[in-house]
Amino acid sequence: MTNDAPGSAAPAAPPATFDFLVHTLFTQALMALGRIPNPITKQSVKNVATARHFIDTLGMLEEKTRGNLSSDERRLLEEVQHQLRTMCVEEQR
Numbered sequence: 001m002t003n004d005a006p007g008s009a010a011p012a013a014p015p016a017t018f019d020f021l022v023h024t025l026f027t028q029a030l031m032a033l034g035r036i037p038n039p040i041t042k043q044s045v046k047n048v049a050t051a052r053h054f055i056d057t058l059g060m061l062e063e064k065t066r067g068n069l070s071s072d073e074r075r076l077l078e079e080v081q082h083q084l085r086t087m088c089v090e091e092q093r
Contacts, residue, residue, distance in 0.1 A: 018065075018069070018073050019073065019076060021061075022058065022061070022073075022076055022077055022080055023080075025054050025057055025058050025061075025080075026054075026058075026080045026083075026084065028054050029051045029054035029055060029058075029084050030084075030087075031044075031045075032046070032047045032048070032050040032051035032053075032054060033046060033048065033051045033084075033087050033088070033091060034046035035087065046091070048088065048091050048092075051084070051087075051088060051091075052088065054084070055081060055084045055085060055088065058077065058080060058081050058084070059081060061077065062077050062078075062081070065077075
């Protein structure tokens with residue numbers, strides 16, 4: 001349920017874009033790796049299995065959108081996955 005009443009103090013939602021989706025999944029993975037705190041609890045908690053789930057989700061997104069992305073979208077998706085995979089490897093050391 002949303003509060004769309006005129007004059008409500010809630011900020012407008014960001015536009016639903018591919019970039020926003022990728023950044024959302026990236027942020028969730030960073031939280032799961034304990035790299036950034038949860039904005040609600042203000043605590044950093046590591047859960048590598050959850051981080052891998054978000055990385056796998058980004059991989060699935062790449063696979064399902066192959067051939068339909070702009071060069072900027074493709075580059076963003078590749079860079080985000082590379083960064084997260086590198087962080088996961090570091091966590092396993």
